[in-house]
Amino acid sequence: MDHFARLGLPAALDLDAAALDRAYFALQRQWHPDRFVAKPPEDRVRASAEAASVNEAYRTLKDPLSRAFYMAGMAGVDLPGDGKTIDDPDLLMEAMEAREALHDADTPEAVDKLAVEARQDVHKALAELASLFLANDRAAIRKTLLRLRYLDKFAEEARARRMNIDRSNA
């Protein structure tokens, strides 16, 4: 059973967050081990396994990026593992320029500006993905997902840089 089916939701990139939460809470009410404290051991083992699967489905689908990667996997898109070198020259150039800009940003405001831009790029790329999935354009899905993965990493680096600046100002 795929994660969408487990939660009883349509396999869509633009999943309704509230519907996801509702489905998740209902299933946890049914399967959470706290509801099985007084049950025989075999029931408790089953409940724990069910609750864990529901958690895994929820965790995978909740974050839009991880949801997109999961859907790409379902669509048979071949993605390189995390941490592999970037094989797209455009993306490589974009990444290098962005890193340089981050390196030069030495005020919290400057770092925040870069982080906000990265977030906007994420939203734009996710919006593009929806139509690519509809067209089942695997090459384009792959290219966009790799760019999303890079943007996500960049946001993380911006956060670390921001923290360092805050710390040295404190």
Place this chain on the structure above:
Amino acid sequence: MTLLEIHEPGETPLPHAGEGSLAVGIDLGTTNSVVAIARDGTPAALHDETGRALVPSVVAYPEAGGVLVGDQARALVSSEPRNVVASIKRLMGRGAADLHAVAGVLPYEVEPGTGQTDMVKLRIGGRARSPVEISAEILKALRARAEAALEKPVERAVITVPAYFDDAARTATRDAARVAGLEVLRLVNEPTAAALAYGLDKGSEGLYAVYDLGGGTFDFSLLRLEKGVFQVLATGGDTALGGDDFDRAIAERLLEERKGDGLADEVDETAVKAALALSRHMKEQLSDRDQTSGRLEIAGVPSFHTLTREEFDAMVDSHVARTLEISRNVLADAGMGAADVEGVVLVGGSTRVPLVRTKVAGMIGKPPLTDIDPDEVVALGAALQAEALTGGGDTLLLDVTPLSLGLETMGGIVEKIVPRNTPIPAQLAQDFTTYQDGQSAMSIHVVQGEREMVADCRSLARFELLGIPPMTAGAARIRVSFAVDADGLLTVAAEERTTGVAQRVEVKPSYGLSHEDMADMLYDSMDNAEADMNLRLLTEARVEARRGILALEAALAKDGKLLSGEERAAIDATRARLETAMEGESRDEINAAAEALETLSKPFAERRMDRGIREALSGMSMGDLESRVGE
């Protein structure tokens, strides 16, 4: 008469329900512990005869025999310091790396491991005792209090742990409960329990933060409350940061001030405990006044100290700043900003410190919620959960893993399998392969922590997967699965999947302390012991020399004319040599110069004595003389 009861799936009452055995909630704290019970959704802390809910988490093994817990144990701190142990929670499931964090707070002798568990053991009351045994005594006392108050047997409990407690510390807590004869219904994270106490009271909805600063640990958690569901979104903390650090900062200053006054203290266990006790008192006083003072007595020598709120704030500012940094990280982990937070709940006695309140309010932009006693709120939440687990109830607690769990891969790098803030229970797996032709075994090393290198993470378990059939490198498919249960406890399994020959190993992490760790720990403590001893002897020599010089000065002022110019010059020169030696670090030089000065001034002392006797005798009656001698 009820012939048949119908229950929703999963909501059947326990077989024991109605048999008179009750389930309580226990906050097993670093400084204080509390036991509480909930009935019909209303929790109450259980009090002793004098009406107090807090049981100091102090255990004593008195010379006279038996075991004492709480105030009675604390009363023995001054008379039998070696038989009293406090803040044991800091050592639950602890290893060598964490021990220096508690040094000074726990001046106890550490025992070498027995080889069975490799858990830290302390020599208390003349015997090696594990933190599990010592914590079990606190739990037994809480259980006895509950049984006395409820007049029924108590065999089951929900026990709270800091959200940031790692696997070893959680296992140790469960073991302690078992030793105390309590079945643990669930280990619940302290901040979650606190939110439960608040949420049910107020029917709150939205995003809430729990800032929990106790005696020894700090936790910050973000929870979403919605229609009876308590969903933890993210959590973070530090297991070696708390009010004890505030006490230590004050104590260091007190001892410093005494040194400044020329008092030479032997800074031993008793002195440290006395300084810490006064420090705690001064800290508490500063919660509602701007200035406090106190009297410290070490080895019969008193000193008086004052401390202003401003000075105290400056001393603890860096600790508070660290808690805010952790809090902001947790917010970022959940993808939230401070503005999204509806309210922040303060938990733990250390949140009474005004600076903490101001800074937390400043970060969230709202005054914190403090209407439930921060010392009791966790136990009250645990009691509610105990009731929910035994009698049904509609509350649902969805918690997360506090720390990432992973495996060591080539080059000592960590491959994370279960990232932090994963909802529990969780079951995650990853496939690995062999890197050599014909490789028949694979070493599996389970670690916990956020760092990239194994050396910086906490080692939980090591085991070997044996019997892998001979294959070319990279052909085997070894699946390692991690299961984290609802108590946050981990089980790891590994199997080879291509051949169907399922070699399966299950591992419950141990206390994570290897023999090497233990040896290092012992060497460290011995090294420090020598340095400490040398420093003490040097200080003693300086003080002794200073005392000699002061006596000589007084004598010279009074009877300097008894000396010839030559004699006086010699004494002055030797005195100068002694003063130079006192500024240095050599105890031998100080002692040699002091001895030379004493030899040189001996004739002077004798002459003074002679003269003193002659003066005293001249024109005095026998009665005068006797009263003089008696002075």
